[in-house]
Amino acid sequence: MLVAIASLWGSGCNKSDDSPQRATPLDFPKPAGWPDTRYDFASNPLTKEGFELGRKLFFDGRLSKDGNFPCASCHQPFAAFATFEHDFSHGFNNQFTTRNAPALFNLAWHTEMHHDGGIANLDLQPLAPLTAPNEMAETIPSVLEKLNADPQYQKDFARAFGSPEISTSTLTKALSQFMLMLVSADSKYDRVKNGSDLFNVNEEAGYAIFQQKCSSCHTEPLFTNLAYEKNGLPVNPDLNDLGRMRITGSSQDSLRFKVPSLRNVLKTFPYMHDGRFWNLSDVYTHYNGNGISLSPVERSFLTEFLRTLTDSTFLSDQKFSGGE
Amino acid sequence: MVIGTSCQKELSSDSAATAYISIRFHPKINGTPFRLNETYTNSFGESYSATIFKFYFGQIALSGNPQHSQAVNGDPYYLVDLADPSSLEINTTIKPGTYNAISVLLGVDSARNVSGVQSGALDPAKGMFWTWNTGYIYTKLEGTSPSSTQVNGKFEYHIGGFRWPYSAIRNFTVTLTDTDTWQLQEGKTLELDISVDMDAFFNYSYPVRISEEPVCMTPGELAYQISGNFAGAFQLTQFDIN
Structure with missing residues (x-):
């Protein structure tokens, strides 16, 4: 009886610390750099x-x-x-x-x-x-x-x-x-960056094109600058989705949308805020007509680079699946 | 006894001297109580009947001379719901002192709009929250009117928004005239009766005709304008210290 009372006092004064089934802290796996x-x-x-x-x-x-x-x-x-x-x-x-x-x-x-x-x-x-x-x-x-x-x-x-x-x-x-x-940070790109893998020649060429033509918005290592950009997509009249303007009410933000990450991009088709482009080829064609020239050869190198952003460990990680 | 005090550290000496503040809101129209599901006419001759009337207020503070102000303890927010008469009266504590002004925030401060999921009166489960465009609905007036162009004559005014330039956060402030003061001593209660003139909701600084603008569902210019009307609806009608 006395023991029981003592333990009640303890928990009353110190709820968060003395809980008998205290939760186990989990470290956030922040990638180096x-x-x-x-x-x-x-x-x-x-x-x-x-x-x-x-x-x-x-x-x-x-x-x-x-x-x-x-x-x-x-x-x-x-x-x-x-x-x-x-x-x-x-x-x-x-x-x-x-x-x-x-x-x-x-x-x-x-x-x-x-x-x-x-x-x-x-x-x-x-x-x-x-x-x-x-x-x-x-x-x-x-x-x-x-x-x-x-x-x-x-x-x-x-x-x-x-x-x-x-x-x-x-x-x-x-x-x-x-x-x-x-957290998705275990693609081939990441392994190359931490020195445990190497790009092949085509991937290397694609990476150079990426850095020159894509990375100002799709900024490493997140592969997004997290900003709202206008990439030249015309409004879909059926949806009339004006993007960021819907939130800010500012005409400056008309047709601006948050830049998506390119990590796992080969797995996230179709593309754009309304999924209007079914594959990367459609996306390249769009950008080629909107100020970012991409030759057929550049497109194929770029695709080889973008494939290195597929994080197979993440995509098949059992600890992220429902399992029921 | 000893154990008791060691467990109650939060109740520090600050709480030794306490006075009270009691606020009663009186929604009115043409001097009579405003009620749900009764038919009224706004100043544009449009008849209407309200089914929902709710609003947030908080950050109650008294100020006096020399310049110092006191917020009520805990800085809470309250949700007034005309369907729940008990919500029209709130009672809380404040430090004793000599005051000559009160200010109340109508709405929810911008930090609380964006800093995660709040609890109590501000729990998003209360339905006064826009989920797709983060932020609280500060004031909600819904009902029907033959003047509305919407299905079943509905009108819905959801007033909120904290982003520049259309912040709908407003203050209601009253300063006593000349040398009047509230001498609020320990244990005493400052009782305030505040009327809320629903006519002003439609016509104070900005005319809202149900026939033209029956719906406001987003932050923006209309919500901003109506919030100005709503702030104009508040008037301190009586005070007393008991």
């Missing part, structure tokens, strides 16, 4: 339990209205967490999305999400697809109710965040922990 991350890890310290819970949520259809659309339905691991071979993705009630699902990796370096940068924090990101009527079509209270009714989830949240009660905040923090761990 990369810029500083931008996510506020102090507000959401990575833990093994938080990451695993985030993964479970990412692959759980219950986050959608009819159970059919987990995050992973549009963000597929084998497509670098884009939607494989789709310009638009499928959502609730046979609806399409209106933009191409972006690939998800190296998100700790991003401060704004979506093609138009409308979402100002990774933690806020899941709320958009979750509540979009043509995507997961849910409401936040309804999802929280479903999850809170599941005793296993309550245990999972208690292990990860110290309380079984599932809130908007802990739901999104768990998802962030999973998404933050999606």
Whole structure:
């Protein structure tokens, strides 16, 4: 009896430190030589339990209205967490999305999400697809109710965040922990950079062309400058998507879209914010007509270089797959 | 007893002297209480009926002479929902002092708009949050009107935005005249009655005709203009110290 009381006092005064099932800290695998991350890890310290819970949520259809659309339905691991071979993705009630699902990796370096940068924090990101009527079509209270009714989830949240009660905040923090761990930095390009591999002659030639003609926007090592650029794409009148202007209201931002990373680019076709280009050849043709000349020979070298950005380790990493 | 105090370190000596502040909002139209699902007419002769009326406020602060101001403890935000009468009155604590002005932020400060998922009144689950264009809906007025061109005569005003030049964050500030002060001693409560004139929502600094602008669903110029109207709707009608 006395022992029990003593332990109660201890936990009352020191909740976070004395919790019997304290979560296991997880190190963020920051690649050597990369810029500083931008996510506020102090507000959401990575833990093994938080990451695993985030993964479970990412692959759980219950986050959608009819159970059919987990995050992973549009963000597929084998497509670098884009939607494989789709310009638009499928959502609730046979609806399409209106933009191409972006690939998800190296998100700790991003401060704004979506093609138009409308979402100002990774933690806020899941709320958009979750509540979009043509995507997961849910409401936040309804999802929280479903999850809170599941005793296993309550245990999972208690292990990860110290309380079984599932809130908007802990739901999104768990998802962030999973998404933050999606680091893609083990392509052939990376191995060449760290001295453990060599480009062949064609890849080397492609890399030189890339540095000369592409890297001002697709800046290494992230292969994006994370800025909003206008690349000459005419507006699709069916969508009338003006990009960044939708967020800022400024005509200066009309038709500007966030530069996507070229990492895993061979796996993330079709291309552009609306998936209008099915393959790299279409993309080269577009740029060739918009101020970046690319001869047929340059195009083939460039493709050989871009293939070195495919991170097979990342694409097949079992710790990022649903497994259920 | 000893154990008790060691567990409550946060309650430091700051809390020794406490006064209280009580704010009661009174949504009104033509001097009578404004209610949901009743028919009213705005100053353009358009009849309408509201089904939802909610707004955020926070950062309550009192200031006085010599220049110093005190924010209420914890700097919280509140969500007023006309459908929930208890939300029209808030009670909180503040340091005792001599004050002659109050300021209240109408909306949510820009930092809280972008710094991750908030809890309490600011939980995005409250439905006062734009998920696709990060930021809070500060004020929501929805209903129907025969003047609306929308399906079923709907009108929806979702007012928010924190980005320049269309920040819809507003302040409501009242300064007492001349030498008047609020002598707020320890244990006393400053009671404030604030009316919210719903006519001003449609017509204060910017005329909003339901027939012409029945919908505002994004941050931008219209939301900015309506936020100016809304700030003009607030008036301190009575105060007392008890």
